[in-house]
Amino acid sequence: MKAFTTLTGRVLPLDKANVDTDQIIPKQFLKSIRRTGFGDNLFDGWRYLDEGDPSKTPNERRINPDFVLNAPRYQGASILLARENFGCGSSREHAVWALEEYGLRVVLAPSFADIFFSNCFKNGVLPIVLEENIIDEMFEMLATGEGLELTVDLAEQVIRMPSGKTLSFEVDSFRKRCLLEGLDDIGVTLTDAGAIREFEAAHRQRAPWLFGDPG
Amino acid sequence: MAGRTLYDKLWDAHLVKQRDDGTALIYIDRHLLHEVTSPQAFEGLRLAGRRPWRVDANIATPDHNVPTVKRSEGMAGITDPIAKIQVETLDDNCRDFGILEFAILDPRQGIVHVVGPEQGATLPGMTVVCGDSHTSTHGAFAALAHGIGTSEVEHVLASQCLIQRKAKNMRIVADGRLPPGVTAKDLALAIIGRIGTAGGTGYTLEFSGEAVRGLSMEGRMTLCNMAIEAGARSGMVAFDEVTLEYVRGRPFAPKGALFEQAAAAWRDLVSDPDAVFDAEIRIDASALEPQVTWGTSPEMVVGVSGVVPELDAAASAGQRQGWESALRYMGLEPGMRITDIGVDRVFIGSCTNSRIEDLRAAAAVVRGRRVAQSVLQAMVVPGSGPVKRQAEAEGLHEVFLAAGFEWRDPGCSMCLAMNADRLGAGEHCASTSNRNFEGRQGHGGRTHLVSPEMAAAAAVAGHFTDVRAMLAGDRGGLA
Numbered sequence: 001m002k003a004f005t006t007l008t009g010r011v012l013p014l015d016k017a018n019v020d021t022d023q024i025i026p027k028q029f030l031k032s033i034r035r036t037g038f039g040d041n042l043f044d045g046w047r048y049l050d051e052g053d054p055s056k057t058p059n060e061r062r063i064n065p066d067f068v069l070n071a072p073r074y075q076g077a078s079i080l081l082a083r084e085n086f087g088c089g090s091s092r093e094h095a096v097w098a099l100e101e102y103g104l105r106v107v108l109a110p111s112f113a114d115i116f117f118s119n120c121f122k123n124g125v126l127p128i129v130l131e132e133n134i135i136d137e138m139f140e141m142l143a144t145g146e147g148l149e150l151t152v153d154l155a156e157q158v159i160r161m162p163s164g165k166t167l168s169f170e171v172d173s174f175r176k177r178c179l180l181e182g183l184d185d186i187g188v189t190l191t192d193a194g195a196i197r198e199f200e201a202a203h204r205q206r207a208p209w210l211f212g213d214p215g
Numbered sequence: 216m217a218g219r220t221l222y223d224k225l226w227d228a229h230l231v232k233q234r235d236d237g238t239a240l241i242y243i244d245r246h247l248l249h250e251v252t253s254p255q256a257f258e259g260l261r262l263a264g265r266r267p268w269r270v271d272a273n274i275a276t277p278d279h280n281v282p283t284v285k286r287s288e289g290m291a292g293i294t295d296p297i298a299k300i301q302v303e304t305l306d307d308n309c310r311d312f313g314i315l316e317f318a319i320l321d322p323r324q325g326i327v328h329v330v331g332p333e334q335g336a337t338l339p340g341m342t343v344v345c346g347d348s349h350t351s352t353h354g355a356f357a358a359l360a361h362g363i364g365t366s367e368v369e370h371v372l373a374s375q376c377l378i379q380r381k382a383k384n385m386r387i388v389a390d391g392r393l394p395p396g397v398t399a400k401d402l403a404l405a406i407i408g409r410i411g412t413a414g415g416t417g418y419t420l421e422f423s424g425e426a427v428r429g430l431s432m433e434g435r436m437t438l439c440n441m442a443i444e445a446g447a448r449s450g451m452v453a454f455d456e457v458t459l460e461y462v463r464g465r466p467f468a469p470k471g472a473l474f475e476q477a478a479a480a481w482r483d484l485v486s487d488p489d490a491v492f493d494a495e496i497r498i499d500a501s502a503l504e505p506q507v508t509w510g511t512s513p514e515m516v517v518g519v520s521g522v523v524p525e526l527d528a529a530a531s532a533g534q535r536q537g538w539e540s541a542l543r544y545m546g547l548e549p550g551m552r553i554t555d556i557g558v559d560r561v562f563i564g565s566c567t568n569s570r571i572e573d574l575r576a577a578a579a580v581v582r583g584r585r586v587a588q589s590v591l592q593a594m595v596v597p598g599s600g601p602v603k604r605q606a607e608a609e610g611l612h613e614v615f616l617a618a619g620f621e622w623r624d625p626g627c628s629m630c631l632a633m634n635a636d637r638l639g640a641g642e643h644c645a646s647t648s649n650r651n652f653e654g655r656q657g658h659g660g661r662t663h664l665v666s667p668e669m670a671a672a673a674a675v676a677g678h679f680t681d682v683r684a685m686l687a688g689d690r691g692g693l694a
Contacts, residue, residue, distance in 0.1 A: 016540070017533050018412055018512050022652040027633045031280060031297040033254035033304050035365075051640075051658040054297055083533065085413035088446065089650060090631075091348040092252065093364035114382075114416055114448050115348060115362055122366035173236045174378065186263070189374045192232055192240060196268075196376055199231040199242055206228075209469035209477040210244050210341065211271070 002124035003182030007105055008151040009078030013142045014068060019082060020089035021116060025098040028053050038094055039101030043069055079150055081138050082109040086127075087116025096123045106152050108159075110135050121175040124182070126154060128169045154180060218487025220384045221453055222419040225359040225484075229342045231376055240376045244341040245353075247327045248275035248314070248368070250305040251633070252346030256369035257308040267312050268375040274336050275309050276317040277302045278326045280633040283596050283623035289320045298634065312372075325599020325625040328352040328566035332436060333601055335465025339454050339481040344371055349566045349649065351442040354451035355435035356458055357484035359419075361448035382448070383493040385418040386486075389426035391501030396683035398576070399434035400568060400647070400666040402426060402498075403441035404506035408516040410496060415447030418494065421486060422452050426500030432461040433570045440567045444513040444649055454484035507553050507679050508651045508664040510541035515651070519669070519681045523551045544653055545661050546641065553679050556663065559642040561586070561593035561674040562656070563667050564623075565630035568647035569598030571605050573667040578611040580671035580682055586619035587677030594621040594636070596628040620674070632657045645673035 029041045031054060044052045047069050049062040063070050080099065086109040087095060096119045099107070105125055110132040112120075120127045141148050151160040154176060159167040178185050189196075204211050219227070231240040253275070260267070267273060280301060285292035293299040302319060309316035317323040317330060324330070328349050331337040343353040343360035346368040353360035363370075367377055389402055407414075420442050422435070430438065435452045442450025452458075459478055462468050469477050504518040515538070517524070523542065526549055529535035542549065547556065563569070563577050574597065586593045595615050597603035603625055606612055612622045629636040630648035632655070638644050640659025647670050648655075651662035665673065672682035 015536075017537050020512075020650075020652045022631075022650070022655050026654055026658075027631050030251050030633065031295070031301050033258075033301055035255045035258075045654045045658065085416065085446065088412055089348065089443075089652060091346060091362035091364055093255075093346075093366060096364070111413060111416065113413070113446060115364060119364035119366065122364065172238070172380070174234070174238045184263070185378060186265070186370050186373045189240065189370065189376055189378060193374075195232050196240070196242070196374060200269075200375070203229075203242060207340065207477070207480065209473050210338065212467065212469060212473075 001122065001178070001182050001184060004105065004124050004126050004154055004179040006151060006153045007078060008149065010074065010076060011079045011081050011138065011142065011148040011150060012069065012074045012077035012104070013081045013139055015083065015139055017083040018085045018088055021087055021092050021095040022089055024087065024095035025092065026052070030092060030094055035097055036101060038098035042098040042102045043067070073147055076103070078103050079106040079108065079152065080104045081135065081142070082107055083135070084110045086112050088113035091115040093119045093122070096120050096125055100125050108135065108138070121179060122185070124179065126152065126179060128152070130167065130169065134167060217491055218489035220486040220490040220492060221357060221421055221451055221484060222359065222384055223490070225340065225342065226381055228340065229359070238378050238380055241342060241379050243344050243371050243375055243377060244272060245331070245336060245343040246273045246371050247331055247343065247345035247350070248273060248305070249279055249327050249345070249347065250277045250301045251279045252365050253308065253368055254301065254304045255365050256346070256372060257312070259369040260372055265373045267314065267372045270313050272375060273314045273372070274331070275305060275314055276324050276327055276330050277305050277319055279627045279631065281319055281626040282634050283626050283628050283636055286624035322600045325602065326566045326569060326627055328440065329569060329598030329602065332356065332432070333465070333599055335462060335468030338462060338468065339458055339484050344377065348443045349440050351448065351450045352436050352440040352566055354439040354442065354449050355432060357451060357454035357481070359449060359451070362443065382419045383417055384421070385415060385447070385494040385496070386421050386423060386492040388424040388495065388497045389422065389500040390424050390497060391426060391499055392429055393426050393500050393503065396668060396686065397503050397505055398666040398668065399430050399437040401503055401506045402500055403438050404508065404513065404516045404664060405503050406498060407441065407445045407513045408506070409498060410445055412444060412512050412514045413446040415442060415445040418447050420445065420447045420450040422450060424500070427452055428455065431572060432457060433572045436570070437567055441513070441649055453486060454481050505666060505669045505682060507669065509545065509547060509553065510538065511544055511651055511653050512537070512541065513649070513651060513664060515541055517553060519553055519679060521553055523547050523549055523553070525549045555678065557589065557643060557678045558645045558673045559591050560638055560644045561590060561670050562596070562629040562644055562646040562648065563594070563670050564596030564598070564628050565648035566598065566627070567649045568667050569596060569602065571602050573647065574602070574606045574611050575609070577667040577671040578614040580668050580685065581618040581620065581675065582614050584618055584675045586674045589677040590674055592621065593619060593674040594623055594629070596623040597625050599625050629656050631655060645670040645679065
């Protein structure tokens with residue numbers, strides 16, 4: 001997995017609550033058997049005016065000029081500013097793959113849906129929960145037309161504002177370590193293979209019906 | 216020591232290791248796979264040179280993008296070349312790793328969350344995961360079941376475990392009995408309307424109370440299926456005789472003495488009387504009416520006698536903005552009566568409502584009636600091969616066909632429209648599925664979530680209508 005240490009980047013505001021993963025990456029792009037190729041279809045239904053399908057390249061599409069992602073001043077953004085319950089709905093990890101491939105490595109929101117939140121950490125994307133008033137302030141700053149550039153420092157667990165002000169944030173210590181070191185968490189789990197085998201043997205003793213021969 | 220909740224018990228029984236950093240290693244008993252979220256996991260497994268930890272814990276079936284017509288043609292019936300590669304990839308992966316698959320022509324193929332319980336592959340007390348958020352369905356069996364992403368699919372394949380943090384406990388008590396014509400789906404929608412789509416985030420839900428105890432296993436599955444639409448990864452219902460009788464005799468369920476041994480252990484799969492929940496919600500089930508969603512989130516829901524809300528009723532500026540945007544997308548006006556919303560297509564199916572009882576209930580409404588002229592298409596998509604055969608044995612397909620419904624082959628179909636079954640832009644659909652998100656059932660499509668009975672009634676009327684009144688008419692009375 002791609003490591004995440006610090007990132008300095010422009011903020012893209014998406015002022016909408018309950019953004020579901022169907023919006024982040026619509027279903028017609030889930031037919032791929034690869035982990036890549038989703039970035040051009042991030043927020044496809046909002047980003048383009050025509051209906052997308054996997055055979056079309058972005059050049060063949062009609063861009064929706066009113067969608068914030070297409071605004072010239074947000075090009076190259078790497079931090080997404082979002083509203084509550086971001087990433088709700090389907091468990092599709094393709095949503096995170098699309099964000100990451102587009103270049104969005106940090107998502108700031110007052111709250112996230114559980115499965116999406118967990119999927120982010122598996123792909124080098126850092127979701128950060130901030131107080132609603134701080135999120136509001138950031139949206140207000142962006143509404144003035146001024147851009148906003150932030151530095152996110154995972155090791156220190158702080159966000160540095162242009163004013164020099166810093167905001168601290170919480171992150172699960174295991175997930176933090178995985179992100180900082182770009183760890184394969186399956187490898188970490190398998191260091192406990194002995195404990196898993198031991199548990200499994202006892203579990204089989206207690207509940208042999210769970211280990212029936214299928215079919 | 217304080218009593219434990221059902222979730223606490225399931226967690227404790229699967230805890231391999233509690234780590235110092237607060238995470239825990241949880242053992243997974245059953246892993247269900249389908250074609251959409253597994254290919255990258257198998258690829259990851261191969262790249263790392265790993266093998267599945269316990270092959271017999273896995274069962275796969277293609278469901279998301281299989282066509283619901285021309286099933287007898289098998290793979291040749293999949294006309295979309297990209298979808299076909301994905302289904303073939305599942306076949307290849309299952310063959311290479313020795314995983315049991317109910318492939319496209321297997322009589323047991325179907326929607327993964329219908330298939331697991333139907334085959335007895337979902338058992339009480341299990342941990343069940345699948346790369347699909349509606350895995351919460353299996354919680355109906357007093358199991359700890361939830362959706363996972365593709366990286367976690369790979370994790371479970373490789374280690375039979377997941378790294379987790381324990382969620383909080385929420386009890387939802389549905390008091391009283393559901394009135395006739397009001398279903399588990401209506402209860403689920405009413406709960407989501409009450410607590411919101413993020414109300415259950417961070418919690419495991421336990422559904423309890425008289426109304427829940429009174430549900431069949433299929434009703435409980437419908438209820439738990441929708442837990443994720445309330446933001447909770449898992450929803451569950453305590454074990455009882457209803458659970459036991461459903462499981463008995465299923466192909467993968469234990470038999471004979473082993474079944475009796477299991478049954479004795481399963482009786483403990485209830486929350487202790489003195490268990491402490493972090494949150495509790497009570498809802499009066501006896502006061503509910505059939506529910507219809509009007510917006511683009513399952514929480515945007517109202518009883519069938521109600522109206523699309525006025526924007527001033529929004530609780531916050533954010534909610535108002537969400538409602539405005541939803542109404543624009545849905546082409547509806549505040550204050551409009553739900554029964555004035557016309558229906559262009561009707562979809563009866565999905566992991567929420569495609570089981571035999573759902574089809575029986577819908578057929579009872581449709582029997583002797585016709586789909587309204589104004590309805591472009593009404594389709595029934597059974598949840599699995601066995602459901603389809605059972606329905607045909609009961610003659611339900613004839614009822615649907617005579618009324619003008621299409622009778623399809625099993626799959627996820629128009630719930631998420633990955634295959635050819637989808638809405639056109641601007642079309643309103645009465646759908647028994649679980650999500651009314653923008654574009655969910657087709658680009659620009661407008662979904663209204665309802666029960667099978669209500670979908671059937673809408674198909675006949677051409678607009679939403681209280682199914683109870685329609686059925687009361689049959690009896691010569693008024694609702």
